[in-house]
Amino acid sequence: MKLTEIVDLINGELLTQENEYKKDITGAMGADLMSDVLASIKPEAALLTGLCNPQVVRTALIADIRTIIFVRGKNPDRETIRIANEEEIPLITTNLGMFEACGILHQAGLLSYELPANDDCA
Amino acid sequence: MTDEHSQVSDEFAESITRTEELAYELRIHEVMTENVHCLPPDIKLEEALDIFQKERFSGAPVIANGDLVGLISIEDLIRALRAGNLDVNVSEYMTTKLVTVREYDPVVEALKTFARTKFGRLPVLDKQGKLVGIITKGDISNGLLTALQRDYHAEELIRYRASHLFEDIVSHRTSLILRYEIRKGDFIHGGNASSNIKRALLRLGATPQIARRCGIAVYEAEMNLIIHTDHGGTLRVEVEPHKITMEAYDDGPGIEDVEQAMKPGYSTATNEIREMGFGAGMGLVNIKRCVDEMRLISSRDRGTNLYMIMYLEDKDNNLNTVN
The missing domain is CATH 3.30.565.10 (Histidine kinase-like ATPase, C-terminal domain)
Incomplete structure (x- = not known):
């Protein structure tokens, strides 16, 4: 799925500069605890989260996350957006809640990129 | 840089793309065409037309005693052709009201000048006012693309060098x-x-x-x-x-x-x-x-x-x- 499709589907807004994101997004995970994300997310996923600080972008960077979607209309501060632009991780915000945003994207074909916690994290 | 640019807000600065940044970073001499073919003012337009046709030029600076005195373009030659007037000197038809740029100015200065003047090419001068090259919009596009590619390769090069560290030592x-x-x-x-x-x-x-x-x-x-x-x-x-x-x-x-x-x-x-x-x-x-x-x-x-x-x-x- 293209980034622009995701933005359209969840009626979101792209917060980072518009680059040409060639890489498709095929799966996602929703979580607010960064340790859960680090433990369970598969590489190249989209992350839906209600957490809104620079650590989310750093977590994305470490865990090879392709894009971050902030739910419930959350807007990250400028420092967070700056890091995301620098690291080329697109940020999207949507007014939808976590459940609804996840539901829409899952129904539209995004797979669950959340591993059971006892799996290897690689 | 004008005042308007020295007061760039943070919000605005964040939206600047790498290409726009490069327009400020790159200098005109880095993207211009050097070793330009120049014409003397006292050759006939007929001869200039032959050279343009053979070399596929669309314009050339006119130099007399080492100084830039004008610019002759294909449009000037067309004007002369229309008037059936190819038997006069280049100096008769060349543009003498010249807009020039300096070699160490950022590329964005050339872009601004292009927007302001509608000229297709600008002579590039050194500090002494001598012609050192010509810049066109095409030169700028090429220069920006090359620079973007260089950015990309720089990371690859760093990776290549670093990954050989353990072999080399x-x-x-x-x-x-x-x-x-x-x-x-x-x-x-x-x-x-x-x-x-x-x-x-x-x-x-x-x-x-x-x-x-x-x-x-x-x-x-x-x-x-x-x-x-x-x-x-x-x-x-x-x-x-x-x-x-x-x-x-x-x-x-x-x-x-x-x-x-x-x-x-x-x-x-x-x-x-x-x-x-x-x-x-x-x-x-x-x-x-x-x-x-x-x-x-x-x-x-x-x-x-x-x-x-x-x-x-x-x-x-x-x-x-x-x-």
Whole structure:
């Protein structure tokens, strides 16, 4: 799925500069605890989260996350957006809640990129 | 730069693309065409037309005694053709009201001049006012594209050089040590060191999987230093061709019950820290799952030492066998 499709589907807004994101997004995970994300997310996923600080972008960077979607209309501060632009991780915000945003994207074909916690994290 | 540009707001600055940045960074002499074919003012237009046709020129500077005196373009020649007037000197039809740019000005100056004047080409002068080249919009496009490509290759080159580090240096045991000081409570920069470590490992030729696993382990360790220590601590990463040793150490307060600290879900973090998405009691558990070997040594008087080791025994993962 293209980034622009995701933005359209969840009626979101792209917060980072518009680059040409060639890489498709095929799966996602929703979580607010960064340790859960680090433990369970598969590489190249989209992350839906209600957490809104620079650590989310750093977590994305470490865990090879392709894009971050902030739910419930959350807007990250400028420092967070700056890091995301620098690291080329697109940020999207949507007014939808976590459940609804996840539901829409899952129904539209995004797979669950959340591993059971006892799996290897690689 | 005009005043209007010196007052760029932060919001505006954030929206500037790399290409726009390059228009300010690149200098005109870096993108212009040098060694331009110049014409003397006293040749006939007929002759100029032959040269233009043969060399596929669309314009040329006119030089007399080493000084730029005009610019003759294909449009000027068309005017002369229409008037059936090719038997006069170039100087009769050339443009003499010249708009020039300087070789060390940023490319954006040329772009502004193009927008203002509608000229297709601008003579480029050096400090002494001598012609050193010609710049067209095509030159600028080419220059920007080349520079963007150079940006891209620069990262590849760094990676290539770094990944050959262990091959190029001969010793009985070569290792590279990276150190990062982590301050207590520095959430703003939390994860910065880990991002740098992950990037360094990739540059050194680690596979994305290895870099990711090391990154996750060291990130959890970094956040532990920020959250749980008295004064912060140090991250130390020793990279060897067959092994990556990551160490996080601090001078207190130490962990009272190491066994309990290793239990999933056990945490001493405050609500404030949980609100930031950490302190779920999964950090050490995560680390253990990501690395091949983990050791946690802690005491109330000496603080905590966390060792995380990743072996690169597998030939594909070995850092000095990377193509």
